[in-house]
Amino acid sequence: MRQWNNARGSGTLFSVDLLDEDGSEIKGTFFKQDADKWFQILQEGQVYAFTGGKVKVANKKFSSFNAEYELTFDSSTQINPINDDSRIGSATYAFVKLNEMEALEANKVLDVIAVVKSVEDHAQFVSRAGKQLDKRNLILVDDTCTEINLTLWGDMAKADGSRWEGNPVVAFKGVKLSDFSGRSLNSLNASTLVNDPDVPETADLRAWFDAAGGGSSFKSVTVRNGGGGGSDDAAKKDISQRYTLQSITDGNLGNGEKPDWAVVKATISFIKLDGERLPWYTACPKEGCNKKVTETMEGAWQCEKCNQTHPECQRRYMLSMQISDNTGKAWVTAFNDQGVELLDNRTADELFQMKEEGNDAELEELFSEACFKTYMLTLRVKTDMYNDETRSRKTLQRLAPVDVKAECAALLDAIAKYN
Ligand SMILES: [Zn+2]
Numbered sequence: 001m002r003q004w005n006n007a008r009g010s011g012t013l014f015s016v017d018l019l020d021e022d023g024s025e026i027k028g029t030f031f032k033q034d035a036d037k038w039f040q041i042l043q044e045g046q047v048y049a050f051t052g053g054k055v056k057v058a059n060k061k062f063s064s065f066n067a068e069y070e071l072t073f074d075s076s077t078q079i080n081p082i083n084d085d086s087r088i089g090s091a092t093y094a095f096v097k098l099n100e101m102e103a104l105e106a107n108k109v110l111d112v113i114a115v116v117k118s119v120e121d122h123a124q125f126v127s128r129a130g131k132q133l134d135k136r137n138l139i140l141v142d143d144t145c146t147e148i149n150l151t152l153w154g155d156m157a158k159a160d161g162s163r164w165e166g167n168p169v170v171a172f173k174g175v176k177l178s179d180f181s182g183r184s185l186n187s188l189n190a191s192t193l194v195n196d197p198d199v200p201e202t203a204d205l206r207a208w209f210d211a212a213g214g215g216s217s218f219k220s221v222t223v224r225n226g227g228g229g230g231s232d233d234a235a236k237k238d239i240s241q242r243y244t245l246q247s248i249t250d251g252n253l254g255n256g257e258k259p260d261w262a263v264v265k266a267t268i269s270f271i272k273l274d275g276e277r278l279p280w281y282t283a284c285p286k287e288g289c290n291k292k293v294t295e296t297m298e299g300a301w302q303c304e305k306c307n308q309t310h311p312e313c314q315r316r317y318m319l320s321m322q323i324s325d326n327t328g329k330a331w332v333t334a335f336n337d338q339g340v341e342l343l344d345n346r347t348a349d350e351l352f353q354m355k356e357e358g359n360d361a362e363l364e365e366l367f368s369e370a371c372f373k374t375y376m377l378t379l380r381v382k383t384d385m386y387n388d389e390t391r392s393r394k395t396l397q398r399l400a401p402v403d404v405k406a407e408c409a410a411l412l413d414a415i416a417k418y419n
Helices: 032-041 098-103 200-211 232-237 245-250 336-342 348-356 360-369 404-418
Strands: 002-006 009-019 025-031 047-051 054-057 069-073 078-082 109-119 123-126 132-142 146-153 169-178 184-186 192-195 260-271 280-283 301-303 308-310 314-325 328-335 374-386 389-401
Touching: 009 032, 025 032, 098 132, 098 146, 109 146, 109 200, 169 200, 232 260, 232 374, 232 389, 232 404, 245 260, 245 314, 245 328, 245 389, 280 348, 314 336, 314 348, 328 336, 336 348, 336 389, 348 360
Parallel strands: 025 069, 146 184, 328 389
Antiparallel strands: 002 009, 009 025, 047 078, 054 069, 109 132, 109 169, 123 132, 132 146, 169 184, 169 192, 260 314, 260 374, 280 314, 301 308, 314 328, 374 389
16 A cells, blocks of 8 residues: 555555456556555455456556557456456466566666575665665575666565565565676566565576575676765776766665765766855865965954964865766765865965966966766765755765776776676
8 A cells, every 4th residue: 555646646556467267367446545445355365356446557567468459447447256266367477587587677666586695684774865764775686697786665665675685585576687887687566576476487497596596696787886986096997886876876875874975987067166165165274174264354364263363275176067977977076185186286275376476368278178087986966955855965075087008908897897
């Protein structure tokens, strides 16, 4: 049972997957008071006669079936249980083996039967839209000696985890294939999960896993750590250890308690120079302090951290810049050390002098010269709240020019692995 909210109102709904004696399947949905009534009564595996309700064209985005139509039940619906009709089997599946996942297109909804090799604890995080999300990761294996990550979402993630323990054989009907981190699977609201389903594959997988299969070395089609997460050095050598700007978003980086780190190969596309804020701030000149200082009436600089007044201040960079890669773009903040590196080893004090002397053209040229260069960038990613909205804050921690020779070796290596 789920809650829905839209412009026309709100309420509860739940869906059933129906199977008849021809082996045809169709989805049926109950809303509001009909949902409240029938959710209590209907039982999985029981045969019923349904009368009343409407037929409509299926919205395949929300359905785990390929059926062209689906049913909406309403207050006119009558449902009567029938003694077990042996002509009706249990759910039909079109299982896809795990070693076929890499060849399939992303976003396909499919059925999988596999052994649950391991299970992670239920985890909660806040989405970019500020919504509380529940997830639980499973690692599935099958007798093709392939393993894949499957993420359960929502109620399926929150539900008691004991059904996943002891390496059960589970049929997953209507799960979605994603190309996040190589290949991975995700549950949908309409997905159904059955432990030890009544199909021949169950016994085959059980026998395989218990005999020797469990100790096999598996080829994983899911890249661990969300397709990145490597150290700077590892990421330079191995492309799979890097993130892209899109995979930072897809992987929900920065949503945990601690910030996440990501190495990306990206191009500086824009550094903000005009605007309400200068690209530097006035900092305390005392070694290691770096605190923002304010000018006193006498023209000196007051540091609240050191509790001292200094005759001079030091300007330090705080650059707001846009970076781009082949998957998208992102705003990143760069502080002083990285700013000096980006801006031709000029200090913020030098640039301040330029501006004081009215040398705006030189300043602008320096900023545009810094653009359209590609670097290996190490970013710190953390989601925070700003004006009641969540946003992903990315700060540049380190940068290195792309070493062309090493990059060619990394690309050749990636191509070899791809084959
Ligand atoms: Zn200070």
